[in-house]
Amino acid sequence: MTRDSPGWYDRPHILKEQTKNIVDESTVRRDVQDLLNSASPLKANFVVIAGQDIGRKYAIQKSELSIGRDDSCDIVINDDDVSRNHAQITVQPAAIVIEDLGSTNGTLVNGVRVSKHILNDGDRVQIGNLTVFKFNFFNQLEESYSEQLYTAANKDFLTGLYNKKYFKDRLKMEMSHTKRHGNPLSLIIFDLDHFKQLNDKYGHVAGDDVLKELALQISKMKRQEDLFARYGGEEFVLLLRDTPKETAIQIAEKIRSKVSELKLTFDEEEIQVTVSIGLATFRGNNHKNEETFVRTADQQLYRAKKAGRNRLEVEN
Structure with a gap:
């Protein structure tokens, strides 16, 4: 099952046992390197597409972001299937890399369990058994659209409070x-x-x-x-x-x-x-x-x- 197969992220309990370690600077896709070095206002983001808080966007603005159940993590996932310190995102000169930190239930990219992986635009990243993020580069218009979708799904129109x-x-x-x-x-x-x-x-x-x-x-x-x-x-x-x-x-x-x-x-x-x-x-x-x-x-x-x-x- 590939990242393009419909519904792969709806079956999070199915894990591929192989573990890939494919971090190699020489294999960086050209479009990602161009996006990182581009003068255009494109920003890297993680957007929740399955699990709790669907639609929430996390901007990748620091050189390192931690993901896990612990409250000290940059991206906190309150799910018992997620390890306290589950994974880490690292921004390198020519790539953005996600690394599993020895978690119990693993980190999957496009349905494949990985130890380290260079992220490409559109990749789907599964943390534990339930939570799936989509990795995207957004321009200002797309970022605004994403925020509006999240607001529409989670905020009350009249009061502006959460719904x-x-x-x-x-x-x-x-x-x-x-x-x-x-x-x-x-x-x-x-x-x-x-x-x-x-x-x-x-x-x-x-x-x-x-x-x-x-x-x-x-x-x-x-x-x-x-x-x-x-x-x-x-x-x-x-x-x-x-x-x-x-x-x-x-x-x-x-x-x-x-x-x-x-x-x-x-x-x-x-x-x-x-x-x-x-x-x-x-x-x-x-x-x-x-x-x-x-x-x-x-x-x-x-x-x-x-x-x-x-x-x-x-x-x-």
Whole structure:
């Protein structure tokens, strides 16, 4: 099966056992050398085409980039099939080379397991059993197009936050991180109280304005490492890595207080909004999977609604 065979990257469990070591300066393809030395604004990139975070682009801007499961890597893949330090990309004077670092599940280029390989435009690089990158040289137009595709797939159009799909992908990764390192992962789910009545009274334009302002204000409050996403409708999620329940409670209460103090106006009329919040914390073994973790936080949100709204309820 070759790199041009349809679907080869959809069958990552099939590995070719032969290992190739084909790094030889004399065999560098002319088109790659021309691209590297060209004065045109072409940039080398790795784009995820299979696995988690599809469409994400990693620019190859340093002389060396590390790939692996460890948080210190330049390209972090939170997948148990990926070794902590799995592979390395090296930019040489006339080539860009990928080298496997003795990983358990191997590095494949166009379906063939390799130890070292000179990358050519269009090569497909499989890291472990699930993640596949495509190596490309992009000009400015192509780079912009790639970024737009990624944004369309992973961002919410109205608020600019990450969407539910992206959140679910990241949640799986973060729960794997917690299982490996033992640090708690907290999940806050909140939504606007009486949002339907707000839409009925002021109209959907006002409702959209409220959602955008809420997203903006909470984005200013969150930490850089936190994931803030629109889960759907008037519901939002905040994923807090390495955050125990006690700290997450403080963050959730700050959100609740901040929203209740917002001064929103529409057609010169003030709009008062509040949120109800549910909180759950994953400690590595207290939730079976992502679905049960989210369900637990959502149940706390439901309890907050039933208890009168504008309040926080926390998993025991």
